[in-house]
Amino acid sequence: MSGLRERQKADRHRRIIDAATALFREAGYEGAKIEAIAAQAEVSIGTIYNYYQNKGDILGAIVSMEVNEVLNAGRGVVASPPANVGDALDTLIGIYIEHSLNYLSKEMWRQAMAISTQLPDSPFGQAYTALDRELTRQISALIARLQELGLVRPDIDGPAVGELIFNNMNMMFIEFVKRDEARIPELRAAIRRQNRVLVAAIGE
Amino acid sequence: MSGLRERQKADRHRRIIDAATALFREAGYEGAKIEAIAAQAEVSIGTIYNYYQNKGDILGAIVSMEVNEVLNAGRGVVASPPANVGDALDTLIGIYIEHSLNYLSKEMWRQAMAISTQLPDSPFGQAYTALDRELTRQISALIARLQELGLVRPDIDGPAVGELIFNNMNMMFIEFVKRDEARIPELRAAIRRQNRVLVAAIGE
DNA sequence: CTCAATTTTAGAATTGGTTCAACTTTTCTT
DNA sequence: AAGAAAAGTTGAACCAATTCTAAAATTGAG
Numbered sequence: 001m002s003g004l005r006e007r008q009k010a011d012r013h014r015r016i017i018d019a020a021t022a023l024f025r026e027a028g029y030e031g032a033k034i035e036a037i038a039a040q041a042e043v044s045i046g047t048i049y050n051y052y053q054n055k056g057d058i059l060g061a062i063v064s065m066e067v068n069e070v071l072n073a074g075r076g077v078v079a080s081p082p083a084n085v086g087d088a089l090d091t092l093i094g095i096y097i098e099h100s101l102n103y104l105s106k107e108m109w110r111q112a113m114a115i116s117t118q119l120p121d122s123p124f125g126q127a128y129t130a131l132d133r134e135l136t137r138q139i140s141a142l143i144a145r146l147q148e149l150g151l152v153r154p155d156i157d158g159p160a161v162g163e164l165i166f167n168n169m170n171m172m173f174i175e176f177v178k179r180d181e182a183r184i185p186e187l188r189a190a191i192r193r194q195n196r197v198l199v200a201a202i203g204e
Numbered sequence: 205m206s207g208l209r210e211r212q213k214a215d216r217h218r219r220i221i222d223a224a225t226a227l228f229r230e231a232g233y234e235g236a237k238i239e240a241i242a243a244q245a246e247v248s249i250g251t252i253y254n255y256y257q258n259k260g261d262i263l264g265a266i267v268s269m270e271v272n273e274v275l276n277a278g279r280g281v282v283a284s285p286p287a288n289v290g291d292a293l294d295t296l297i298g299i300y301i302e303h304s305l306n307y308l309s310k311e312m313w314r315q316a317m318a319i320s321t322q323l324p325d326s327p328f329g330q331a332y333t334a335l336d337r338e339l340t341r342q343i344s345a346l347i348a349r350l351q352e353l354g355l356v357r358p359d360i361d362g363p364a365v366g367e368l369i370f371n372n373m374n375m376m377f378i379e380f381v382k383r384d385e386a387r388i389p390e391l392r393a394a395i396r397r398q399n400r401v402l403v404a405a406i407g408e
Numbered sequence: 409c410t411c412a413a414t415t416t417t418a419g420a421a422t423t424g425g426t427t428c429a430a431c432t433t434t435t436c437t438t
Numbered sequence: 439a440a441g442a443a444a445a446g447t448t449g450a451a452c453c454a455a456t457t458c459t460a461a462a463a464t465t466g467a468g
Contacts, residue, residue, distance in 0.1 A: 118318035171371035201405030
């Protein structure tokens with residue numbers, strides 16, 4: 001099983017991702033030439049294309065790691081949320097947003113989002129959509145949890161509300177990464193304001 | 205003023221847009237080579253780049269026309285909306301969605317959206333963001349109108365609710381254009397369901 | 409009508425992502 | 439341990455967008 005070939009493969013994957021991460025951050029997505037990534041990862045151009053279908057998929061792998069971390073961090077909040085609806089939502093959304101720029105620059109996010117709409121059927125496009133779905137599910141799960149705790153009216157359509165909240169947050173996040181000068185606190189405040197009506201409506 | 209030169213310029217613009225529209229629909233955005241657009245428009249490649257900064261800006265001009273039509277169609281609904289909140293929203297959103305595939309194919313929308321996030325500072329990126337803002341404003345205007353008519357509680361934060369509704373709709377539309385097999389009726393039904401809680405909360 | 413300014417044109421050069429056929433390396437078989 | 443098969447690697451060649459150049463065409467002013 002774990003022969004030489006396996007190890008070399010894993011090692012090359014890692015080297016490519018490391019090289020790409022560094023170069024994407026330094027030079028931007030477009031600025032990071034495949035040739036340079038290959039050189040830095042000490043593989044040939046052809047090998048990169050053997051591991052990833054295209055440049056976007058390399059970015060995709062990085063995005064995937066970031067979002068999975070965010071999802072993990074979110075699980076804690078869903079398990080034991082703050083004791084009122086507004087704070088619970090704000091905490092979960094806060095985790096998403098605060099973690100979002102750990103590995104990825106705004107420019108990398110812009111590219112990732114662009115590629116995921118441009119090529120929805122590419123491996124990355126599909127993975128990105130799946131991640132969005134998981135985030136939506138997590139928000140819906142939080143609503144459900146709050147219903148269990150008696151903090152949200154039981155007759156509320158949890159999944160629909162979860163989608164609404166996620167979609168709004170996601171769109172706000174897109175606008176956020178489009179403007180380099182946009183700041184996280186303002187983003188969070190704007191989302192809180194948008195959610196307020198909804199929070200009032202579903203709380204009991 | 206309106207000398208020959210002006211007219212010829214306008215004419216070339218139109219020819220380029222017409223050629224691009226046709227080719228984008230036939231061959232897709234990527235498939236429509238600049239060379240082919242130039243040939244069909246009976247101008248040289250250089251001229252195209254004299255009129256538009258890049259291929260994306262040509263698509264941008266087409267998107268702009270489409271969205272402006274949609275905005276115009278929406279004005280009627282805002283002026284005299286159906287007499288209940290749910291129907292009013294559904295009508296306005298219906299107009300947006302039903303008009304959205306008049307000139308643009310799903311593939312063209314995908315490309316347009318991708319470019320607008322990829323290059324938010326390009327002429328097209330800025331124009332696209334501005335159009336989104338106008339659509340948001342129009343939804344907020346509808347809420348305000350419904351407040352005047354006594355159909356929405358006066359203490360509701362209209363702009364915030366408008367943003368929430370637009371952002372959700374927009375995100376749903378993005379997912380819609382990402383899947384070729386997605387259909388308009390299902391899209392509208394999903395959005396109606398998401399808005400239901402909100403409609404119940406703000407109506408009086 | 410002529411001239412200067414502006415635009416258009418064709419095409420060559422550039423650029424960077426992607427593909428592909430030939431070559432290596434690893435693994436498997438005996 | 440040798441030879442063959444399988445898997446993987448390589449970089450030169452390809453393609454299309456974009457830029458650049460110098461020549462040709464068009465326009466408007468005087």
